[in-house]
Amino acid sequence: MRDVKAPLQAALRQALHSLGIEAPGPIPVDLAPKGKPGDYGSPIAFQLARKLKKSPVEIASALRDSLPEIPGVREVHAVGGFLNFTFDPAYLVTAASEPPSPNPKRGEKVLIEHTSVNPNKELHVGHLRNVALGDAMARILDFAGHPVEVINYIDDTGLQAAETLFALDHYRLEDSGGEKFDHFAGKAYVRLHKDLEDESVRSALGPKIREVVKRLEQGELREAVARILDAQLETMWALGASYDALVWESDIVREGLLQKALDALAKTPYVRRMDEGKYRGAIVFDTSEFIPGLEDPYLVLVRSDGTATYTAKDIAFQLWKMGVLEGLRFKPYTRQPSGKTLYTSAPDGEPMAFGGAKRTVNVIDVRQSYPQAVLKAALKALGRDDLAEGHVHLAYETVLLEGRPLSGRKGHVVSVDELLEEATRRAREVIAEKNPDHPDPELAARQVGLGAVRFAMVKTEPRRQIDFRWQAVLSFEGDAAPYLQYAHARAASILRKAKAEGLDWQQGADPTLATPHEVALAKAMLGFSEAVEKSASEHTPHLLANHLLDLAAVWNAYYNAKENGRPATPVLGAPPGLRELRLKLVESLKETLRIGLTLLGVPAPEVM
RNA sequence: GCGCCCGUAGCUCAGUAGGAUAGAGCGAGCGCCUCCUAAGCGCUAGGUCGCAGGUUCGAAUCCUGCCGGGCGCACCA
Known part of the structure; x- marks a missing residue:
């Protein structure tokens, strides 16, 4: 274009x-x-x-x-x-008749980390926003011409994973195979937390749980974690996400990256072991020079008992991402529905070309702004202001459910699996009602259900809190994915009919016949590339989402345009020359919508 | 208390590296299927852009103060 x-x-x-x-x-x-x-x-x-x-x-x-x-x-x-x-109207219409194409690859690789869900429980709507934003950003950056690498970080040494594994063992839960394993494991976790509310239970089980953390850090329970992770991956793939590599936190530790990071930081004037005060015995990072305005600028990297905090491991990970540290090895993990091989870090793997990016986008919610700022501070402490510049925290606000914060304990959550199923069910109903002769209602229902769910997560600015309401997300009218999909299907329908009539519109278009209707549509279409580029540079898919809504609205207006009560813009019924012109424009419009939807992870149905 | 973010139509939101009369969707009212899918389109009603100052030829957009709301200030992440 x-x-x-x-x-x-x-x-x-x-x-x-x-x-x-x-x-x-x-x-x-x-x-x-x-x-x-x-x-x-x-x-x-x-x-x-x-x-x-x-x-x-x-x-x-x-x-x-x-x-x-x-x-x-x-x-x-x-x-x-x-x-x-x-x-000249002919110029604009001709320009728009060429669909957009991806920018050629240029510049340095961008490493994007998203999803990074604790491997201990099924995904819920809060995680959904992360996956939807991260995956859309990866697609948009790729289209905009950046080499992109997508990493999903597996926090397998955290307390949450430990608690779930402990609970499965403690309650002697054997899964009968009747339930998706992440849901099954999540129930054990919830049950444990209920029991831990009792002080005596907590003091009795505490040491045993810490024991599990230790084993996790040794990498001993990797298979147990992987079993939960694999179930979660099913959900991530169902959402349309795809990754290049998994990086396990335990590998950051086992491969010595954590130690190297701590050693490097210890040589700076900002990191030292405290001899007195509340942090006595701990190794802390004084961030005051990099993060002004903090009452307490000390961040603990190594606790007085010698264990490293999550943030310390995250610093090591960030240093690896940016090529300051090397040493992770990788091997193939599995093949994804996208067709791409998913790699995983592993001690018995081979060195591969992952990491070493000058720019990283960390998709993580706004509550972690402080630890993210610490990563940037660590880069600066090591004298790498250039890399600190390339550290981007894509901070998104949390998701409310029907106006209230999510809460696992109060049962105020919706799992992604449940949500997808319900959205698809609703779509199935609507299709049966609106288009009973649909050639493949099941495919369309899945496309519409998934689209509605993903679009709801990216159409709003990331820094704004969103309220997930069933009624709004499952409404297939107005400002939502089905509106865009419907616009796409309408265009597809015209082209299908044209083909069935044996028309060839690659020749014979006469752009001088363009009316103000075509010009209006063309101008809307010509804004596409700018919307993609702005989404890429500002790190937010909502700009593209809103452009697509605008484009679809202009297209629907075009489709319905009337003059003197008669259709003003028939495509198939237009006189030769104008007909081919309109067909070319419609074809480009359809392709533009398809590309835009794809960049947001929303499927583009041919028939609705 | 300190720090970051957000206050735009009844509701949910676009628009903010200053630019031309502030735009959508939902909800309300009225119309449009002898016409390529009405999951659509058109029209009407609805706004002191939280408040008060300031900068500017020009402010929803930038600055200051205040008022609401969210989040963060652990040897958690």
């Missing part, structure tokens, strides 16, 4: 240059508002007014006179200081 804004910016820059003015930064160009002349416009003259001590109107008019020829631009208007451009 051709970029129509870049040539405008280039021309403006050139005009400025010929007037002896250097543009201060990027030159703003946007769609002209409704009711104003031109298709695109720039307020550049306003920005220069003060510096040049001239009125915007004067500057705009001088600029207009100095502009070079711009391909496709028919007229340039200076309107009250704005500089607007009217394109």
